[in-house]
Amino acid sequence: MDLKKRLIFSNAAIIVIPLGITFVASFIFMFVLARIHDVDLSYNNVKKLTQIQYEFFKAEGGLLKNSPEIILEKDFQQYITTRLESIEADIVVLKGQERVFETRKLSIIELERCLEKTGDNLFRNIVEIQGKSHMVKVIPVIFKSGEDGKILLLVPAVNDWMTTEKLFIFSGVVFVLSFIITNIVIITAFSKKVITPLGKLQAAAGKISEGNLDFEIIEDGDTQIRELCRSFEKMRLKLVEANYTQKKYDESRKMLFSSISHDLKTPITSIKGYVEGILDGVANTPQKVEKYLRTVHSKAVHMDRMIDDLLLYSRLDMHKVSFNFEKTDVLKYFEDCMYEIDIELEKSNIKVELHNNLRGKRYIMIDRDQVRRVVINIIDNSRKYMDKEQGKIDIFLREATSNVVIEIKDNGAGISESDLPYIFDRFYRADSARDTRKGSGLGLAIAKQIIEGHGGKIWAVSRMGEGTSVMISLKKYEG
Numbered sequence: 001m002d003l004k005k006r007l008i009f010s011n012a013a014i015i016v017i018p019l020g021i022t023f024v025a026s027f028i029f030m031f032v033l034a035r036i037h038d039v040d041l042s043y044n045n046v047k048k049l050t051q052i053q054y055e056f057f058k059a060e061g062g063l064l065k066n067s068p069e070i071i072l073e074k075d076f077q078q079y080i081t082t083r084l085e086s087i088e089a090d091i092v093v094l095k096g097q098e099r100v101f102e103t104r105k106l107s108i109i110e111l112e113r114c115l116e117k118t119g120d121n122l123f124r125n126i127v128e129i130q131g132k133s134h135m136v137k138v139i140p141v142i143f144k145s146g147e148d149g150k151i152l153l154l155v156p157a158v159n160d161w162m163t164t165e166k167l168f169i170f171s172g173v174v175f176v177l178s179f180i181i182t183n184i185v186i187i188t189a190f191s192k193k194v195i196t197p198l199g200k201l202q203a204a205a206g207k208i209s210e211g212n213l214d215f216e217i218i219e220d221g222d223t224q225i226r227e228l229c230r231s232f233e234k235m236r237l238k239l240v241e242a243n244y245t246q247k248k249y250d251e252s253r254k255m256l257f258s259s260i261s262h263d264l265k266t267p268i269t270s271i272k273g274y275v276e277g278i279l280d281g282v283a284n285t286p287q288k289v290e291k292y293l294r295t296v297h298s299k300a301v302h303m304d305r306m307i308d309d310l311l312l313y314s315r316l317d318m319h320k321v322s323f324n325f326e327k328t329d330v331l332k333y334f335e336d337c338m339y340e341i342d343i344e345l346e347k348s349n350i351k352v353e354l355h356n357n358l359r360g361k362r363y364i365m366i367d368r369d370q371v372r373r374v375v376i377n378i379i380d381n382s383r384k385y386m387d388k389e390q391g392k393i394d395i396f397l398r399e400a401t402s403n404v405v406i407e408i409k410d411n412g413a414g415i416s417e418s419d420l421p422y423i424f425d426r427f428y429r430a431d432s433a434r435d436t437r438k439g440s441g442l443g444l445a446i447a448k449q450i451i452e453g454h455g456g457k458i459w460a461v462s463r464m465g466e467g468t469s470v471m472i473s474l475k476k477y478e479g
Ligand SMILES: Nc1ncnc2c1ncn2[C@@H]1O[C@H](COP(=O)(O)OP(=O)(O)OP(=O)(O)O)[C@@H](O)[C@H]1O
Pocket: 309, 377, 381, 382, 384, 385, 410, 412, 413, 414, 415, 423, 424, 428, 429, 430, 431, 433, 434, 438, 439, 440, 441, 442, 443, 444, 445, 468
């Protein structure tokens, strides 16, 4: 249930339910008392009784009203006394202030109280006389002598045995009891649906703050509380994930250190070996010395490149490289790139071709130098892992609705299915590459960082022995 609805319902129920119970209980109480007092309180009976009384008042009232003197006649007095006795009624006739006929002696106060009840509704004209409720009817009359008079008719009220006082006390007690019970029930429900789940959440928060995430928060309670539980559970899962990422990050940092040390150690060891060879006189001819020195130089260049790559990768990884975005014409940009790489590749017997499938002039926002580095890294791979006599690299420029897709396809060695998912990971090198070609496994990791820094995507498809396609997707610039 909605928390707001529960509050509205609870507030309403606290009043409505006790009132309803009191109403029903009072009704039952009246019936039970009626049974105890052996009074048939069925609706028909009450109606009959009141009807007889009422009709009597009306009929007799009419008669008395027209010729009030008749009451002074002995015969009529006798007749009326017997009629009134049959329904336990009484009559008092006043001529001026004087009581000229009465079947019951009323005190002055009682008489006064009766005379005050001048209304027509008999049920309201109730007067307590000697501890019993009576219905009273006061009929003003004018005697033939011209004198004013009043005829007072009295009948015991049907519910005499049921004093308002008794009913009031009973209803009061029932109301208080049902109010207390309703409150207890509502508070119990409230506690079950709101307080208990909140308590559980509090306990969960305590556990989380102690770093214990190994539990589940079960949704319970009213809508809002359930939502709160859900958010809490989401938070817990996020924390679990963050912990996991942190752990993985720590592990990968350890891996990074070991890879760096390993990859730097290899050239340093060989540099050391060649330099010792020169110092120890193993290189005993100027030709040999030059050969050793050239090897040392090439190893040093490789190390230098590797350190540059490492520095760039870690700066990209920490988002410390700020890109200098420029609006760039895609076709023109790749034509320029081609011009740069063409000569280099010709030496390796690789033919490069640019295929423009763009439907017109298309622009992208890029840091030209950084994207050039990406293209060079990819093409450098195609060159490095080329195993065909006649190498071929095709660059396709295509477009989708909102992106420009650049495909760099070679006919080289290809990448095995098991290696393909990892080639963009730092330091990842397929075993075949590790054995035969120089490299640190950072080229594609750097490319990925740069492309993602441009809000783009990079991926590869490959078939062993047939070649590799590296795809770059960048957002079109429509401005
Ligand atoms: N065109 C390709 N053909 C075949 N294998 C490739 C190709 N491109 C990448 N690879 C595989 O993916 C691995 C990762 O490539 P990446 O460019 O990141 O590293 P690298 O070339 O080994 O080293 P670096 O680029 O740092 O000199 C390579 O070692 C190689 O196994």
